[in-house]
Amino acid sequence: MDVTDNFDTIDDVVDKYIEEEKFPGATVIVGNSNGILFEGYYGTKQLYDMGEELETTSPVTEKTMFDLASLTKVIATTTSIMKLYYDGDIDLDAPVSDYLPEFANNGKEKVTIADLLTHTSGLTPWNATFFHVNNRDEMREYISELPLEYETGTDRIYSDFSFITLGLVVEEITGMPLDEYVESTISASLSMDHTLFTPLEKEGDFEIAATSWGNPYEYKMVDDDDFGYVVEENAEDFDGWRDYTLVGEVNDGNSYYSLGGVAGHAGLFSTGYDLATLLQLYLNNGTLNETTLFDEETIDLFTSQQSEFGHGYGWEINRGGVDEGYMGKVATDNFFGHTGFTGTAVVIDKDNDLFVIMLTNKQNMGTDEDGYYSNSFVFHRDVMDAIYGE
Numbered sequence: 001m002d003v004t005d006n007f008d009t010i011d012d013v014v015d016k017y018i019e020e021e022k023f024p025g026a027t028v029i030v031g032n033s034n035g036i037l038f039e040g041y042y043g044t045k046q047l048y049d050m051g052e053e054l055e056t057t058s059p060v061t062e063k064t065m066f067d068l069a070s071l072t073k074v075i076a077t078t079t080s081i082m083k084l085y086y087d088g089d090i091d092l093d094a095p096v097s098d099y100l101p102e103f104a105n106n107g108k109e110k111v112t113i114a115d116l117l118t119h120t121s122g123l124t125p126w127n128a129t130f131f132h133v134n135n136r137d138e139m140r141e142y143i144s145e146l147p148l149e150y151e152t153g154t155d156r157i158y159s160d161f162s163f164i165t166l167g168l169v170v171e172e173i174t175g176m177p178l179d180e181y182v183e184s185t186i187s188a189s190l191s192m193d194h195t196l197f198t199p200l201e202k203e204g205d206f207e208i209a210a211t212s213w214g215n216p217y218e219y220k221m222v223d224d225d226d227f228g229y230v231v232e233e234n235a236e237d238f239d240g241w242r243d244y245t246l247v248g249e250v251n252d253g254n255s256y257y258s259l260g261g262v263a264g265h266a267g268l269f270s271t272g273y274d275l276a277t278l279l280q281l282y283l284n285n286g287t288l289n290e291t292t293l294f295d296e297e298t299i300d301l302f303t304s305q306q307s308e309f310g311h312g313y314g315w316e317i318n319r320g321g322v323d324e325g326y327m328g329k330v331a332t333d334n335f336f337g338h339t340g341f342t343g344t345a346v347v348i349d350k351d352n353d354l355f356v357i358m359l360t361n362k363q364n365m366g367t368d369e370d371g372y373y374s375n376s377f378v379f380h381r382d383v384m385d386a387i388y389g390e
Helices: 008-019 069-086 113-117 136-145 160-174 178-187 216-223 253-259 272-283 296-302 376-387
Strands: 025-032 035-043 064-067 268-270 335-340 344-349 354-360
Touching: 008 025, 008 035, 008 376, 025 064, 025 272, 035 272, 069 113, 069 160, 069 178, 069 268, 069 272, 069 296, 069 335, 069 344, 113 160, 136 160, 136 253, 160 178, 160 253, 268 272, 272 344, 272 354, 335 376, 344 376, 354 376
Parallel strands: none
Antiparallel strands: 025 035, 025 354, 064 268, 335 344, 344 354
């Protein structure tokens, strides 16, 4: 499929959403196994500082790094698991407790690595760990005490704890902190110099897009039982709430407060250009520029449906539709990808040798009167449909 004739419409889509104040800035890149076919950089890295509009702004460029949020789950953690699987260092069907012995507690003895990857483990989606956890050892103990919310394998409920746990598994197997493993094995080997955790603590002159005004969404998750989560803690009892605009600090509270910004579910920052390099490797059967992370068999395994609920190992499969999902109208079971809460998404189309990267800083616009950020899926669908001429 030749989609190059449709690239002119991408600018119109992005400009429309910026004019509607859905986000201040964005990066959109389209490519294939040979490289980048289209790249667009739009708007500004930061428009607001704690609700006050800035008098001067800086444009989004190819060097602009975004908080990837849950794209960390696939770009960092799943890709790391794929590498370990290819190297024979992890058994997807093994109980998690083979790697984290303390995990075998409160009914979790039979939960496998595969169950975590497909979000069918039974672990709760989210808790405010930062009331109780300040480091990795405490997080391992916290997770060990968690009960299952449903019988493993009987449902799919998206869980940050599944990927927090997988990040800890990577660390246990490699003997390295997650950020060191990802940055040495993936980023450095592919010259992805702007793909890293905790960029403010690393050497480099980084341009980083701003995200939220503190943590208003997570505050409301704790404070308001009608917001979607019921937690025992009281928001006022936590004295660490950030009261400044986040630039270079991960938005996710469990990653930032509990794990120092390095976690399997959130914390990675990157540019569209760097992500294009990794996705090009995926479309080249795991090898790019003489660097091999894994092979075609590993990619096919992780990016095909691995549960009755339509999920791959880490990667989401065929999240398309006219009015739902983020992969657009033409998505098939050979589309895989993921999204991030900060307004990010990647989609890979194996049939047509194509990848699409969509990064925004939507959180810098603030929340609406009900406490929500704008819905990125609509934007992602519109970009995908524009690319495919729908």
